[in-house]
Amino acid sequence: MADKKRLLIIDDDKNMRELLELEFKDQDYDVITAENAFEGLQVLKNESVDLVVLDIKMPGMDGIEALEKIVSIYRELPVVIHSAYSHFKENYLTWSAVAYVIKSGKFDELFETVKTHI
Amino acid sequence: MNYQELIVNNLDRILDFWLLLDDKGKIIYCSQLIYRELGYCEADIIDQPFQMFFPANDPGSADYFYQLLFDSYSGSVVNQKTRIKLKNGVIIDIELSLYQLDTEHNYILIAFNNITEVVEIRKKVKSKIESLYKELNLFDNRTIYESIQDFIDTILVSITAGQGLRFNRGFLFLVDEDEGVLRGIQAIGPGSGEEAGMIYSDFDSAPKTLSEMIEHYKLMIDTDSAVNTILTDVQINMSDYQNVLIKALSSQKYILISDEYPLINEPSVIWLREMLQVHECAVIPLLWHGRSTGVIVVDNQVTRSQITTHDIKGITRYAESATNALESAKLMNSLDMSINQIKQANLKIRESQEILVQKEKLAVMGEMVAHMAHEVRGPLATIGGYASRVYKQMDESDRHYDSISRIVEVVGTLELVVNDILDESMPEEEVTMGCDCSKAINKVLNILEEEIHLRKVSVSMNIQGDLPDINIKDHHLFEIISNLVRNALEAIDNDGLLLVLASSIDNHVVITIQDTGAGIQSDVEGKIFSPFFTTKREGTGLGLVVVKKLVEENGGTIQVRSVLDKGTTFIISFPVEPDGVENGG
Numbered sequence: 001m002a003d004k005k006r007l008l009i010i011d012d013d014k015n016m017r018e019l020l021e022l023e024f025k026d027q028d029y030d031v032i033t034a035e036n037a038f039e040g041l042q043v044l045k046n047e048s049v050d051l052v053v054l055d056i057k058m059p060g061m062d063g064i065e066a067l068e069k070i071v072s073i074y075r076e077l078p079v080v081i082h083s084a085y086s087h088f089k090e091n092y093l094t095w096s097a098v099a100y101v102i103k104s105g106k107f108d109e110l111f112e113t114v115k116t117h118i
Numbered sequence: 119m120n121y122q123e124l125i126v127n128n129l130d131r132i133l134d135f136w137l138l139l140d141d142k143g144k145i146i147y148c149s150q151l152i153y154r155e156l157g158y159c160e161a162d163i164i165d166q167p168f169q170m171f172f173p174a175n176d177p178g179s180a181d182y183f184y185q186l187l188f189d190s191y192s193g194s195v196v197n198q199k200t201r202i203k204l205k206n207g208v209i210i211d212i213e214l215s216l217y218q219l220d221t222e223h224n225y226i227l228i229a230f231n232n233i234t235e236v237v238e239i240r241k242k243v244k245s246k247i248e249s250l251y252k253e254l255n256l257f258d259n260r261t262i263y264e265s266i267q268d269f270i271d272t273i274l275v276s277i278t279a280g281q282g283l284r285f286n287r288g289f290l291f292l293v294d295e296d297e298g299v300l301r302g303i304q305a306i307g308p309g310s311g312e313e314a315g316m317i318y319s320d321f322d323s324a325p326k327t328l329s330e331m332i333e334h335y336k337l338m339i340d341t342d343s344a345v346n347t348i349l350t351d352v353q354i355n356m357s358d359y360q361n362v363l364i365k366a367l368s369s370q371k372y373i374l375i376s377d378e379y380p381l382i383n384e385p386s387v388i389w390l391r392e393m394l395q396v397h398e399c400a401v402i403p404l405l406w407h408g409r410s411t412g413v414i415v416v417d418n419q420v421t422r423s424q425i426t427t428h429d430i431k432g433i434t435r436y437a438e439s440a441t442n443a444l445e446s447a448k449l450m451n452s453l454d455m456s457i458n459q460i461k462q463a464n465l466k467i468r469e470s471q472e473i474l475v476q477k478e479k480l481a482v483m484g485e486m487v488a489h490m491a492h493e494v495r496g497p498l499a500t501i502g503g504y505a506s507r508v509y510k511q512m513d514e515s516d517r518h519y520d521s522i523s524r525i526v527e528v529v530g531t532l533e534l535v536v537n538d539i540l541d542e543s544m545p546e547e548e549v550t551m552g553c554d555c556s557k558a559i560n561k562v563l564n565i566l567e568e569e570i571h572l573r574k575v576s577v578s579m580n581i582q583g584d585l586p587d588i589n590i591k592d593h594h595l596f597e598i599i600s601n602l603v604r605n606a607l608e609a610i611d612n613d614g615l616l617l618v619l620a621s622s623i624d625n626h627v628v629i630t631i632q633d634t635g636a637g638i639q640s641d642v643e644g645k646i647f648s649p650f651f652t653t654k655r656e657g658t659g660l661g662l663v664v665v666k667k668l669v670e671e672n673g674g675t676i677q678v679r680s681v682l683d684k685g686t687t688f689i690i691s692f693p694v695e696p697d698g699v700e701n702g703g
Contacts, residue, residue, distance in 0.1 A: 015500045023507065084495035086540060103495055105502015105529045 005118050006030040006048065010040035010066065011055040011082070016103070020053065020082075023107055024114075037066035044074060051118045053110070054097070056083040064094060071096045078117040082110060133229040135212075141224035143167050143183075155232070157205030168228060171202040173209055187226075190216050199233070211237040239284075240428065273440040274306035277416055277433065285416040285429070289349060289394070291363060292404075292412035298356045300363055300412070302349030307419070348393060361386040366401040367410040372430055373401040390415070400425050402433050404441040411441055491539045498536065502529035524565065534593040538668075552587035552695060555620050555627055558595040562603050563618070574613050582621040588692040590672040601665045602631045602688050609635025609686060625694045632687040638680035646678065 007029050011017040014035070021031045032047060034040035036058055043049070052070060056063035067079055078098040081088070089100045099113045129136055130149050135156070138147040144165050152158060163170075169183050182200065189195040196215040203209050214230035270290060277288035287307025294301050354361050359368065362384060366373045373379070375387055376398040382388075391397065399417035403410055414437055418425060505525040512519050559581060563570070570577060588595075606616050610633050617632040638646060647666045669676045674692040 013496060013500065016496065016503070019500060019503045019507070023503070084499065085492050087492075103499035104533055105499050105506055105526070107503060107506075 004028065004030040005050040006032065007051050007053060007114065008032050008034065008040060008043055008047075008049045009053045010034045010037060010058075010063070011053075012036055012058040013055070016055075020107075023111075027111060029114075037061035037063065037069075040066060041069060044070065044077075049077065051114055052077060052079045053082050053114070054079050056081060056085055056088050056094075064088070064091065067094065067097055080110070080113055080117065134231050136227060136229040137163075137168065139168060139226040139228065143226075162205065173201065173203045186216050190218055193218055202230075210234040270304050272443075273414070274304060276436065276440070277414065278306050285425075285433070286418045286420045287345060287394075287416065289415040290412065291349075291352070291354075291415070293356065293367070293410065294353075297353075299353040300356060300367065302352035303412075305345040305349050307345050352393075358386075360384065362390055363401055363413050363415070366403045366413055370403050370405055370410055372403065372434055374425060374430060375399050375401065376425070395419060398425055400430055400433070402430070402437045404437050406441045488540055491536045495533070495536050498529060498532055502526065502533065505529060528565065531593050531596060535597060538594075538597075538664075553590045553592050553595050554587055555585055555595065555629060556581045558592065558599050559618055559620060559629070561596060562600045565600070566603060566607065569607055570616070573607055573610060575607060575610050575616050576614075577616045577618070579618045580621075581619070584622075585620060585627060586622055586694045588627050588672075589695045590674075590692060594668045594672060598665050598668050598690065599629070599631070601661045602690075605661065606631055606633035606635065606686070606688075609633050609637075611635065614685075622694065623691075626691045627694060628689060628691045630687060630689050632685060634685040637682040637684055637686055638678070639682055640680075643678065643680060 007024055009017055009020050009024070009031060011020065011033075012035055017033050017035065021033050024031045032043055032049065034043050038061060040052070040054075044052075054063045054067060054070075058066075063081065063083070067081070070077060070079055079096075081094055081097045081100045082103060083100070084103045086102050088094050089102075094100060098117045101110045101113050126147065130151065133149065135151050136149045137145050137152070140146050144167060145163050146165075148163055152163065153160070167183075172182065186195055186198065194215060194217040197213050198215070199211065199213050201209050201211055210232050211234045212230040213233045214228055217227045217229075219225040219227050274288045274290060277285050285307075287305065289305045290303045291300050292303050293299075354363055356364060356367075358364050362373060362375065362381070363386070375382075375390065379387065390399065390401075394415070394417055396417045396419045399415055402414045402416065404412040404414060414433070416425070416429075416433060502525075505522055509519075509522045509526050512522060559579070563577065563579070603616070603618070610616065614634040617630070619628075619630040619632075621628055647662050666676055669690055669692075672692060674690055676691075677689045678686065679689070680686040
């Protein structure tokens with residue numbers, strides 16, 4: 001338990017969220033999921049997390065705003081942005097994330113990125 | 119010899135009408151012409167006072183004779199205009215001269231001419247000037263006159279026409295402000311005496327309205343060329359104040375050049391008289407808002423009749439309105455030019471606006487497409503992710519293994535298409551550049567196997583065995599071939615033939631995809647590569663655009679040949695990778 005790294009996955013798309021949960025669990029991670037930014041911030045208050053996988057386009061608070069909040073509170077916590085939108089990559093507001101991975105059916109890049117930054 | 123008889127008998131040959139009065143003012147002798155032309159007989163006249171000729175109800179006619187006597191105290195009065203009545207009561211205009219022959223015996227000779235015709239003509243001219251003047255006011259209504267040339271014609275015609283001011287010839291000079299010269303513009307009138315006869319005999323049959331006259335003039339304009347040559351190359355420097363034309367121009371007063379003109383020996387006067395071959399001519403300045411814009415020179419070279427102050431008055435008055443009209447025409451002309459320029463500019467603006475709108479449209483479309491592509495990418499990742507997940511855990515012997523592997527493959531290709539639409543490429547992705555056509559063709563046909571079967575299409579494939587690799591990304595070639603094959607299948611509909619050929623020709627790989635489908639109508643053949651052009655009910659019209667773009671981006675060419683109801687052939691050609699060049703990655 002103690003040696004398992006814990007990920008927080010924030011994504012409003014249920015299918016993607018649950019798929020990521022399955023995939024990362026297969027990769028031997030401890031996974032907590034949140035379906036929006038508020039819920040994610042709530043989780044961070046109560047749980048210790050090693051890395052956050054964050055979607056951008058979400059109802060309510062979007063990922064960029066959530067990212068700002070997360071990095072301002074948890075300065076050492078790495079956040080990986082996982083989005084179908086590639087153009088936010090150019091937005092300097094997302095630059096405080098450690099990486100930006102574009103959504104794809106192949107998770108190799110995401111796995112690699114998470115592994116590198118955890 | 120009886121001198122008295124000699125003179126009286128011959129006086130008829132010298133004077134038209136004449137009367138001899140005694141010291142009581144009674145007529146004692148008169149010319150035969152008075153009997154012949156005025157209808158009186160000897161009994162009517164002899165021993166009657168001269169006043170008998172005056173119309174009975176003409177007020178002051180009694181005094182008039184005494185006035186004449188008084189005026190002739192020095193011996194004579196000449197060229198006095200008055201009116202007398204004929205025997206039949208008709209009143210005529212005369213010009214008379216009275217000479218006191220013998221102051222001792224008070225014999226008086228009165229001679230006169232019938233000037234009724236002249237007066238009539240003058241009246242006619244006057245009324246014509248007035249009507250012309252009225253017509254000239256119509257210059258404001260410029261639709262009648264299309265150009266400055268029309269104005270110039272109008273002016274010159276009016277000056278010389280029989281119904282107009284009736285000068286023989288008119289010469290127009292205009293100020294060229296840019297060059298600082300007064301330049302000969304145009305002339306009208308007979309070039310010679312014979313021509314004059316021809317033109318002036320035309321008077322009675324001449325057209326009545328000004329516009330008709332101008333038309334007439336335009337027909338004669340060649341005959342006028344002789345007179346126009348006089349003006350060829352005539353230009354006078356505006357600073358040449360000694361020149362009579364410039365003098366009239368700067369003083370803004372007409373100059374009547376005749377033998378009485380005091381500066382008759384001025385070089386420019388001699389020059390003008392020589393140029394026009396006349397003794398007498400008048401220089402009339404054209405003024406516009408106080409500015410001198412040119413001069414008209416008129417003469418009576420043919421008829422040699424004197425230019426009177428009346429004539430000058432007429433033309434001065436005419437010149438005034440003509441200049442107004444001319445200057446208005448010039449203004450209208452330049453206004454027209456400005457309007458044209460503005461029109462041109464507007465047209466350009468509209469054109470560039472259209473281009474902008476078109477660009478805007480394309481930009482909006484581009485944004486829309488990008489937005490859609492992004493929206494598609496999320497669900498696509500989910501489908502691909504789940505499919506891969508199942509695929510990885512599946513045994514090859516599983517009966518769904520092939521189905522799942524195809525889902526994974528197609529989703530993978532779709533993701534690459536989305537990337538291409540968004541002009542992005544996965545940086546981490548290893549892209550093999552050396553690409554085997556036969557593999558791509560087989561892959562496409564495998565994926566479309568079911569549809570081929572469903573449509574009962576026979577496929578004939580002929581791929582050259584040792585086909586060299588071409589320099590294109592796998593998924594690009596796949597996209598190209600699958601689009602073309604899909605189009606072919608849709609065109610065939612049912613029971614047709616699909617032919618796929620690939621061969622190497624002259625360092626190129628040529629792929630031919632031919633169908634026996636409906637063919638393309640020749641009028642739309644040129645449009646099939648245009649965005650959003652489609653003949654399919656549910657098509658986006660982007661398929662062939664993407665194909666063309668991908669082919670060209672990879673250094674290839676695409677051609678289409680189609681015969682309606684026979685089928686369509688697409689031929690794509692890619693250059694072969696030169697040997698020894700490293701593949702990308």
